[in-house]
Amino acid sequence: MPCDDWLHCRCYTRRTILGLALVPLLAGPARAAEEDEAAKPPAPDDRFVFLTGPKKGQVVRAEDLALGGPQVQAYPMAPDGTVRSDNRLNLVILARFDPAALTDETRARAADGVVAYSAICTHQGCPVNMWSKERDGFVCSCHASIFDPRNAAEVIGGPAPRPLAALGLKLKDGVVTVASAFSGRVGATQG
Ligand code: FES
Known part of the structure; x- marks a missing residue:
C-alpha cells in the first residue's frame, strides 16, 4: 500500500533510507570532477x-x-x-x-x-x-x-x-x- 509519509513508513527499510542519503554524497564528487575538467588548462589531444x-x-x-x-x-x-x-x-x-x-x-x-x-x-x-x-x-x-x-x-x-x-x-x-x-x-x- 502506498505510503504518504515516506520517512516514517515501514515499507522503507533502513537500507533504502541509507541509500537515498548517499546519492548526493556520491553525485557530489562526480559533478566536481566534471567541473574540474572544464577549468583545467588545455592538454594534449584537446x-x-x-x-x-x-x-x-x-x-x-x-x-x-x-x-x-x-x-x-x-x-x-x-x-x-x-x-x-x-x-x-x-x-x-x-x-x-x-x-x-x-x-x-x-x-x-x-x-x-x-x-x-x-x-x-x-x-x-x-x-x-x-x-x-x-x-x-x-x-x-x-x-x-x-x-x-x-x-x-x-x-x-x-x-x-x-x-x-x-x-x-x-x-x-x-x-x-x-x-x-x-x-x-x-x-x-x-x-
Ligand atoms: S591589457 Fe593592456 S594592452 Fe592588453
Whole structure:
C-alpha cells in the first residue's frame, strides 16, 4: 500500500533510507570532477570549439581558418567533450599562415601553418581579439599591444611586457588538436 509519509513508513527499510542519503554524497564528487575538467588548462589531444561566429560551438578545422589571418577565438575541448570554458585563462586564439612565413620556433609548434596562443593579454589580461592589417598582427582591445603571430607572439607594439603563451598543435584528420601545453605563464603580469 502506498505510503504518504515516506520517512516514517515501514515499507522503507533502513537500507533504502541509507541509500537515498548517499546519492548526493556520491553525485557530489562526480559533478566536481566534471567541473574540474572544464577549468583545467588545455592538454594534449584537446580539440577546439569556436567561441563566436557562424560556427560557434563547432569543432575548429584547419580549413575554417583564413590563410594569413585574422585569428579566431576558441576554447579547448577535452577528449570527453567537456569544453574548458570555466576558466577564462583557457581562451585561445587560432590563426593560419603559410608555414614558410613562420619562424623556426613557431613552425615547430604549428600544425601545417596553424598557430595557437593564449588570448589573454600579458599586460592587464584583456582579450587579444582584434587584428591589424597594417602591422599584420594580433591586437589587444584594451591598450593596443600588438603581437607577431608568425614569431612566437613577440610584442611588436604597445605596453605588453612579454609574448603570449603558445600551444603546440597537431592536425587529426584536419581537426586542430593540442600537441603540447602552454609554453609559459598565461595572462597578465599584474592586474
Ligand atoms: S591589457 Fe592588453 S594592452 Fe593592456
